[in-house]
Amino acid sequence: MSDNDEIVLRQWREDEIEAGLRFLTDQFLGTWHDESVGLEQLVFESERFIVMADGDDIVGTAGAYSREVTVPGGAGVPVAAVTGVGVSPTHRRRGLLRRMMTHQLHDVHDRGREPLAALWAAESVIYGRFGYGMAIRRSLVKAAVRDIPLRADLRPEPAGRFRRLDPADAVADMAAVYEQARGTRVGFLDRPGNWWKVKIWDPEWERGGASPFRVAVWSVGKRPQAYALYRVKDDETRVGPEGILRIEELIGVSAAAELAMWDFMTSLDLVRHVEMTNAPLDFPVMHAVTDARRVSIGTGDTIWVRLVDLDRALTARTYSAPVDVVLDVTDPVCPWNVGSWRLRAEAGKPATCERTDAAADLSLSVGELGAAYLGGTSLATLAAAGRVVEQRPGALREASIAFLEPNPPFCNDFF
Numbered sequence: 001m002s003d004n005d006e007i008v009l010r011q012w013r014e015d016e017i018e019a020g021l022r023f024l025t026d027q028f029l030g031t032w033h034d035e036s037v038g039l040e041q042l043v044f045e046s047e048r049f050i051v052m053a054d055g056d057d058i059v060g061t062a063g064a065y066s067r068e069v070t071v072p073g074g075a076g077v078p079v080a081a082v083t084g085v086g087v088s089p090t091h092r093r094r095g096l097l098r099r100m101m102t103h104q105l106h107d108v109h110d111r112g113r114e115p116l117a118a119l120w121a122a123e124s125v126i127y128g129r130f131g132y133g134m135a136i137r138r139s140l141v142k143a144a145v146r147d148i149p150l151r152a153d154l155r156p157e158p159a160g161r162f163r164r165l166d167p168a169d170a171v172a173d174m175a176a177v178y179e180q181a182r183g184t185r186v187g188f189l190d191r192p193g194n195w196w197k198v199k200i201w202d203p204e205w206e207r208g209g210a211s212p213f214r215v216a217v218w219s220v221g222k223r224p225q226a227y228a229l230y231r232v233k234d235d236e237t238r239v240g241p242e243g244i245l246r247i248e249e250l251i252g253v254s255a256a257a258e259l260a261m262w263d264f265m266t267s268l269d270l271v272r273h274v275e276m277t278n279a280p281l282d283f284p285v286m287h288a289v290t291d292a293r294r295v296s297i298g299t300g301d302t303i304w305v306r307l308v309d310l311d312r313a314l315t316a317r318t319y320s321a322p323v324d325v326v327l328d329v330t331d332p333v334c335p336w337n338v339g340s341w342r343l344r345a346e347a348g349k350p351a352t353c354e355r356t357d358a359a360a361d362l363s364l365s366v367g368e369l370g371a372a373y374l375g376g377t378s379l380a381t382l383a384a385a386g387r388v389v390e391q392r393p394g395a396l397r398e399a400s401i402a403f404l405e406p407n408p409p410f411c412n413d414f415f
């Protein structure tokens with residue numbers, strides 16, 4: 001076996017997309033499908049994808065897409081959307097991931113475009129050590145639709161019309177709704193270029209035995225108000241009906257529009273069960289139905305956030321309440337973040353974040369700031385877990401309230 005210093009970190013070339021994807025398919029216990037190459041070609045950014053090469057063999061991969069994420073206050077902030085991370089079982093636990101993660105974070109810093117990185121973690125033990133914090137959590141929803149009618153006083157009576165479309169014909173309407181929603185939904189990613197094609201990519205092996213994607217759009221006049229991207233699964237009992245509705249994405253320009261679409265979808269004939277594997281953590285529908293306990297909700301994490309340039313990240317968002325705290329920050333990978341920073345802001349106004357010699361109010365690592373950044377994880381909760389230490393009485397409450405958002409962040413883009 002080669003020494004570590006013979007393993008070279010280099011660019012993942014365009015002509016190696018297939019080799020790299022085949023390698024990753026193995027690491028993720030998947031089954032190879034040729035069509036995956038065409039999908040990746042739509043969004044591949046070779047200048048920011050890397051491999052670890054042992055001679056001619058690829059033994060590690062990592063990459064990043066250039067996206068934007070909506071942060072508290074509504075700005076779309078550039079984010080390195082980290083993807084394609086894997087190391088061969090033959091080379092594991094020898095520091096290859098550490099080399100790639102360190103290289104990548106330094107590269108993002110040097111490029112200067114993105115103050116943040118974000119990823120979906122295959123395992124929650126992996127990325128904390130590189131300064132990522134669990135920032136977005138999801139609900140996994142299951143219910144029998146007949147058990148959860150909306151409360152009569154909340155039931156929308158929408159004007160306008162519902163249409164059923166094939167996904168490719170619905171992209172313009174979906175994008176119009178999504179773009180309107182994105183500005184107010186913390187955690188949403190932009191979908192430039194080919195990202196809508198990725199969203200509606202629908203090979204048979206991804207369907208879990210259900211139908212191809214379908215789309216329902218609700219419009220008033222010419223203006224689309226809400227859509228649902230979904231699958232249905234036929235009743236297999238034949239004594240039913242017991243049809244299953246799997247909602248991949250349900251988005252409206254307002255809360256009322258989303259409820260109207262929910263009501264429409266859950267009253268489809270023959271459908272008796274609804275499932276959503278990625279719904280917002282606070283899942284507002286649960287509070288609109290007659291019997292909330294009939295909605296079964298599990299939770300899990302989705303997006304982990306990493307502040308690459310702490311000061312640029314913390315000033316890109318706004319805060320829910322006035323805040324003036326000195327943060328004493330450690331960072332295991334990015335030395336430029338280490339030290340004391342004074343964060344000051346009025347509620348909803350631009351913030352400043354500057355180096356200071358003043359005494360620390362809170363001691364924490366960059367990972368806690370990543371977890372709290374999108375307003376979904378309370379610094380007070382992290383303090384209760386022993387991960388944030390309050391040095392000035394009152395500072396924890398002040399900072400916790402300032403960082404939190406009224407609704408938890410949500411992201412419906414897998415990358």
Ligand SMILES: CC(C)(COP(=O)(O)OP(=O)(O)OC[C@H]1O[C@@H](n2cnc3c(N)ncnc32)[C@H](O)[C@@H]1OP(=O)(O)O)[C@@H](O)C(=O)NCCC(=O)NCCS
Pocket residue numbers: 027028085086087088091092093094095096097098099120121122123125126129
């Ligand atoms: C996860 C994975 C990329 C780790 O690669 P690796 O090269 O073995 O990681 P490293 O040797 O650089 O490990 C760095 C540190 O993380 C730890 N670590 C890495 N992966 C870990 C895991 N899955 N579970 C527990 N600890 C892990 C190592 O023990 C090491 O700890 P240390 O810094 O305290 O010594 C690799 O095991 C893999 O490809 N797994 C399958 C695919 C996957 O999960 N990819 C991640 C996608 S988000």
